Amino acid sequence: MKKRFNVLVTRRLHRSALDELVKKCNVSLHTGKIPIPKKNLINKIKDVDGVICHPYDTIDKEVISNAKNLKAISTFSVGFDHIDINFAKSKKIKIGYTPEVLTNATAELTIGLILDVLRRISEGDRIIRNKKWNQIFGAYDYTGTEVAGKTIGIIGMGRIGKEVAKKATGLGMNVIYHNRRPVSKNTENMLKTKYVSENILYEKSDVISLHLPYNKDTHHLINSKKFKKMKETSFLINTSRGKIVNEKQLITALKKKQIQGAGMDVYESEPIKKDSSLLKLENVVLAPHVGSSTNETRQKMSDITVRNLVLALEGKKLLYSV
């Protein structure tokens, strides 16, 4: 009889995906407090062969060291900054993740935030709900910024950056980008985009959109020095990871009108702190980390997360391996 693997799942996945997992594994599903408290995680991961984790589960050295049988980690995310990848690899643990399927969803949300903050949609929603829409707006009142004809500067031209470039072109925006290395000329032509230095990007962009992984090199990449280089009329959009932006300095830049506004899906602390100054700023649109949150994408993420784990445990090639 084939060996059944023991696996830990740190929170609920789609039923169909869990059913697949149960066919091959003994599943321990955490249903309590989210994210699973570290003490419980350490306790539950001790004897399992594999774990399905989520971006808010910190799989660090301490956790991995406690997991003596662990052969595979499968994360329900494209980001893997919550996992100590080098340490896991040194223990020969395979790591799966879910890129590609969330590219469109995240790019859509990015475009949504751009339209929202430039055209002041959520701000208007607040005005109406707070019963403050007292007069019909005239020529100068409640004007936003037109999106078409503006320049978007994309930092990080990976899968999501490219999809944002495509969609932004469709809105009539000019697209420039900065990346560790320029993409091929073919891709640049196809996306109608041009590589520029980081400084030129800050200088020229009306909208700056971040599409980078979080690591020690991108920690607080966007800080007060960078805000000083941006146009006073520019907007910052972040759908990547919160810690790429120094949030305190962003708040200062917004208050001092060094930039005009921001659209954010990610924060230095999530859920966002209840007393965050961001909540008091009208020129900021805030989404609760929902870049990949569509029914379509989340179902695919569940399926891939399970497939990755089972393939890894069976010693086969993962669909997507870090």
Ligand code: DGY
């Ligand atoms: C990811 O997949 O990394 C997203 O940020 C998700 O939650």
